[in-house]
Amino acid sequence: MRAQRPNSREKILAAAADVARESGPGSLSLDAVASRAGVSKGGLLYNFPTKAKLMQGLVEGYLREFEHALEAARTNDKDENLLAVYIRLSANDCEEKQPSASWIFSAIAEDPDFMMPIKTFKRQLFERLKGETPDLKSLLICYLAIEGLRSMNLFDSDVLSKDERELLVSSLLEIAK
Amino acid sequence: MRAQRPNSREKILAAAADVARESGPGSLSLDAVASRAGVSKGGLLYNFPTKAKLMQGLVEGYLREFEHALEAARTNDKDENLLAVYIRLSANDCEEKQPSASWIFSAIAEDPDFMMPIKTFKRQLFERLKGETPDLKSLLICYLAIEGLRSMNLFDSDVLSKDERELLVSSLLEIAK
DNA sequence: CTTCCTGTACCGTCTGGACGGTCTTGTCAA
DNA sequence: TTGACAAGACCGTCCAGACGGTACAGGAAG
Numbered sequence: 001m002r003a004q005r006p007n008s009r010e011k012i013l014a015a016a017a018d019v020a021r022e023s024g025p026g027s028l029s030l031d032a033v034a035s036r037a038g039v040s041k042g043g044l045l046y047n048f049p050t051k052a053k054l055m056q057g058l059v060e061g062y063l064r065e066f067e068h069a070l071e072a073a074r075t076n077d078k079d080e081n082l083l084a085v086y087i088r089l090s091a092n093d094c095e096e097k098q099p100s101a102s103w104i105f106s107a108i109a110e111d112p113d114f115m116m117p118i119k120t121f122k123r124q125l126f127e128r129l130k131g132e133t134p135d136l137k138s139l140l141i142c143y144l145a146i147e148g149l150r151s152m153n154l155f156d157s158d159v160l161s162k163d164e165r166e167l168l169v170s171s172l173l174e175i176a177k
Numbered sequence: 178m179r180a181q182r183p184n185s186r187e188k189i190l191a192a193a194a195d196v197a198r199e200s201g202p203g204s205l206s207l208d209a210v211a212s213r214a215g216v217s218k219g220g221l222l223y224n225f226p227t228k229a230k231l232m233q234g235l236v237e238g239y240l241r242e243f244e245h246a247l248e249a250a251r252t253n254d255k256d257e258n259l260l261a262v263y264i265r266l267s268a269n270d271c272e273e274k275q276p277s278a279s280w281i282f283s284a285i286a287e288d289p290d291f292m293m294p295i296k297t298f299k300r301q302l303f304e305r306l307k308g309e310t311p312d313l314k315s316l317l318i319c320y321l322a323i324e325g326l327r328s329m330n331l332f333d334s335d336v337l338s339k340d341e342r343e344l345l346v347s348s349l350l351e352i353a354k
Numbered sequence: 355c356t357t358c359c360t361g362t363a364c365c366g367t368c369t370g371g372a373c374g375g376t377c378t379t380g381t382c383a384a
Numbered sequence: 385t386t387g388a389c390a391a392g393a394c395c396g397t398c399c400a401g402a403c404g405g406t407a408c409a410g411g412a413a414g
Contacts, residue, residue: 024286122334
């Protein structure tokens with residue numbers, strides 16, 4: 001299953017994300033992705049035999065990346081608790097002006113079931129956090145606030161100023177400590 | 178501009194929301210909406226000359242309803258502060274198992290610009306909250322956590338149990354006080 | 355020879371929307 | 385009271401375009 005011509009899949013995935021962001025989530029057509037990736041439609045359909053597989057690939061890549069980032073940040077700050085690591089990592093993600101994952105809307109429009117891996121991933125993460133965080137109240141507040149931050153980033157909604165965002169994050173880290 | 182056959186517009190709007198929820202946001206076609214509303218396609222296009230107008234109608238109705246609900250809850254608990262009212266109202270909205278506004282994904286897929294009224298509305302609401310809430314830190318945490326709750330409801334993601342949700346809300350109300 | 359692609363031609367389906375016709379309702383003059 | 389008439393509300397049909405997907409002939413590289 002691994003290892004076609006090394007980077008073709010990655011290029012296509014990146015192209016799909018770009019198209020979704022720039023042309024709008026509803027305009028994620030195979031032709032657009034193919035031309036953006038510098039690949040013919042036949043080539044695209046060789047790597048992803050169907051549009052559903054493409055979406056699935058996007059979701060899996062997203063989850064894989066997040067997991068890696070979390071583990072990396074974890075081993076970096078070995079003394080910090082998991083919740084704090086998660087807060088910092090998410091805040092970093094949301095720093096980028098680019099919504100970074102607006103292809104999610106394409107996936108949902110295509111079929112809401114594409115979100116299922118993400119949902120179960122989040123459930124597992126939350127369970128893990130519950131196991132490692134002593135105070136449930138603090139966890140709930142921090143987790144939900146981060147969820148809110150991610151949501152605002154995803155919807156490209158900039159109601160918070162930079163200062164406010166920083167104040168929020170530092171407050172959450174205080175609570176998580 | 179007002180007053181067609183009294184309730185035809187409302188019926189169509191409700192039908193559109195139903196179709197989006199049941200058939201998936203990507204399957205919100207005019208035919209589906211028309212048949213669901215018990216109206217011919219011609220009749221639908223008479224009320225909403227274009228699909229964009231339909232989406233616009235959904236957004237406006239959503240905002241109008243929310244505003245009314247907020248004002249109503251406000252006059253009911255005249256002594257409570259705005260943030261607490263907002264928290265309670267949002268928590269109530271998120272109680273429903275039905276995502277209630279999953280047509281939003283349809284609108285985004287159609288054209289992300291449909292979200293602009295919602296964005297400016299939220300910005301205004303946040304400004305209002307800032308004006309009426311003494312402690313910025315509390316406001317940020319509460320507002321973002323509620324945003325997170327709304328996001329989870331919208332994505333139909335049930336990582337929180339009922340008890341956890343209630344604990345969260347009571348904690349937020351404590352902070353907001 | 356196999357793998358990985360390119361390029362093109364094509365098909366079936368769906369969708370937004372334009373269009374002309376139809377039924378209903380209100381208005382007003384005689 | 386009645387009949388004429390116009391505007392409003394809605395129906396059914398049709399169409400051009402876009403899209404996902406298939407099929408197939410080739411070509412370059414290892």
